[in-house]
Amino acid sequence: MLxxxxxxxxxxxxxxxxxxxxxxxxxxTSELGAILAYVSKLNEIxxxxxxxxxxxxxxxxxxxxxxxxxxxxxxLIKGHLKVKAVFGE
Amino acid sequence: MMxxxxxxxxxxxxxxxxKQALPEELTREYLKRAHELNPKLNAYLSxxxxxPGGLPCAIKDVIMVKNKKCTAGSKxxxxxxxxxxxxVVKKIKESGASIMGKANCxxxxxxxxxxxxxxxxTLNPLDHTRxxxxxxxxxxxxxxxxxxxxxxxxxxxxxxxxxxxxxGIVGLKPTYGRISRxxxxxxxxxxxxxxxxxxxxxxxxxxMNMIAGHDPYDSTSAFEPVPxxxxxxxDNIKGLRVxxxxxxxxxxxxGRIADSVxxxxxxxxxxxxxxxxxxxxxxxxxxxxxxxxxxxxxxxxLARLDGIRYGYSxxxxxxxxxxxxxxxxGFGKExxxxxxxxxxxxxxxYYDAYYKxxxxxxxxxxxxxxxxxxxxxxxxxxxxxxxxxxLGEFKDPxxxxxxxxxxxxxxxxxxxxxSVPCGFGTIDGVKLPIGLQIxxxxxxxxxxxxAADTYERNH
Numbered sequence: 001m002l003x004x005x006x007x008x009x010x011x012x013x014x015x016x017x018x019x020x021x022x023x024x025x026x027x028x029t030s031e032l033g034a035i036l037a038y039v040s041k042l043n044e045i046x047x048x049x050x051x052x053x054x055x056x057x058x059x060x061x062x063x064x065x066x067x068x069x070x071x072x073x074x075x076l077i078k079g080h081l082k083v084k085a086v087f088g089e
Numbered sequence: 090m091m092x093x094x095x096x097x098x099x100x101x102x103x104x105x106x107x108k109q110a111l112p113e114e115l116t117r118e119y120l121k122r123a124h125e126l127n128p129k130l131n132a133y134l135s136x137x138x139x140x141p142g143g144l145p146c147a148i149k150d151v152i153m154v155k156n157k158k159c160t161a162g163s164k165x166x167x168x169x170x171x172x173x174x175x176x177v178v179k180k181i182k183e184s185g186a187s188i189m190g191k192a193n194c195x196x197x198x199x200x201x202x203x204x205x206x207x208x209x210x211t212l213n214p215l216d217h218t219r220x221x222x223x224x225x226x227x228x229x230x231x232x233x234x235x236x237x238x239x240x241x242x243x244x245x246x247x248x249x250x251x252x253x254x255x256x257g258i259v260g261l262k263p264t265y266g267r268i269s270r271x272x273x274x275x276x277x278x279x280x281x282x283x284x285x286x287x288x289x290x291x292x293x294x295x296x297m298n299m300i301a302g303h304d305p306y307d308s309t310s311a312f313e314p315v316p317x318x319x320x321x322x323x324d325n326i327k328g329l330r331v332x333x334x335x336x337x338x339x340x341x342x343x344g345r346i347a348d349s350v351x352x353x354x355x356x357x358x359x360x361x362x363x364x365x366x367x368x369x370x371x372x373x374x375x376x377x378x379x380x381x382x383x384x385x386x387x388x389x390x391l392a393r394l395d396g397i398r399y400g401y402s403x404x405x406x407x408x409x410x411x412x413x414x415x416x417x418x419g420f421g422k423e424x425x426x427x428x429x430x431x432x433x434x435x436x437x438x439y440y441d442a443y444y445k446x447x448x449x450x451x452x453x454x455x456x457x458x459x460x461x462x463x464x465x466x467x468x469x470x471x472x473x474x475x476x477x478x479x480l481g482e483f484k485d486p487x488x489x490x491x492x493x494x495x496x497x498x499x500x501x502x503x504x505x506x507x508s509v510p511c512g513f514g515t516i517d518g519v520k521l522p523i524g525l526q527i528x529x530x531x532x533x534x535x536x537x538x539x540a541a542d543t544y545e546r547n548h
Contacts, residue, residue: 004433008433009429012429012432012433012436013429015432015436016388016416016428016429016432017395017409017412017413017416018413018416018417018420018425018428018429019413019414019416019417020417028425028426028429031426031485031486032426032429032430032433034485034486034487035380035426035430035486035487035490036430036433038377038380038487038490039377039378039380039381039443039447040377041373041374041377042374042377042378042381042446042447042450043446044374045371045374045450045453047446047449047450047453050449050450050452050453051449051452052445052448052449052451052452053448053449053451053452053455054279054448055265055279055309055503056265056279056455056502056503056531057265057266057309057311057503059266059308059309059311062308062309064305064308074172083397083398084396084397084402084411086397086408087408
């Protein structure tokens, strides 16, 4: 049965920008292992040549004009939105 | 003094029309009751004492109401205030609804019992030792407990039908694209829909009349014409072709639910429906498909919650630390698990094995439904494999997931489906409600509403 290692959990946590304590890493490793083992049963199904379905509406390329309508009010400071600094020193 | 417990939208509309009740009076009664019951049930995360006169309604806290907090049941959005009304909120306000407050839910709508809310679980109004069910936990408890006349919940894999069945009311999952998602916080965008939660099927039809239709702000909303859903309720199902999937009646189904649902199916037959057994062979695999696709979309959708753009922001020495601390402290365990699974299945080397595979199986599931709907009008079975569990009864993540076993297929295939009460089962001397699920093809809401309404009126 397919399983996931603690090292892989650490790597995934880094990619997902989630910080886990040592205890949480252990717990996550066993929980994700159980979930991945469960979903792996899809391998029993032959999907050769089956097109994947990403959405079910059948709608394609719905466009509208990209004109601002001022529907959403934001607290602007001198025309700018204030967020936390994102550039380090 | 009106008895709010037995009121429906239909009755209230009649009372208002004949001036036997005033909108302000209605709002006042429901607010009073909400304040009385909420400290115990925890259905509302916020109650609006300044609500205007109108049809009292609860809104799941993943749907935006302008200038009101929208927490998604999460610490990361604890103080987030919505800057606009969701399209559905705008529409129900225009239809005379008055928003009583924002309803509790599993964090970002991820859960089947309501216990994943960062603000505590919602109790079942029928048995306070049990959960109301999730993820639209507060919405169903508000309606079942008479703290709102109706509610707008949301559905990704059963989040309205499942808790509606556990609280003895009606939950409708509309066809994907039938209702605008603009202003609904996204969980899994290819599956999410806003879902009416009501006391009766007729009320669900009335709410559909308020909210269905295309919206230029949701490019996935459908252009299909919107009928008057209340006109579809003819109290006649003679000749209705009903398919009963044999895969819905296995040993995993509680015997009391099986009995109750089979009795309901016999009743449909007595009312003139033509019953036949059908097969949905991928039922067992649908849940696995769902729990690959949903976490993948979740991991992408929730990437925006980074401690910078909005919501909770932790202090950190550098940007990476701000991201990591904000997300670890802000998200609860189930959300973190799903982000982790999604990140894993979408990562290099695993995409084909998981996400693409799941999307291929999704195609096969759609084909199975096409095959059944070629000569059937509706598919009927149980809504849930068990009745409302006790608080803390479910332990490991997979146990929670399995409660969705009969509901996720309608979401994966984009179909419409409804849960309507069909009886009770007794556990420890307490009578707990059971739901009958009726699934229809895309844009066949009129068919399932009529089937459910006819059953509701004649059993």
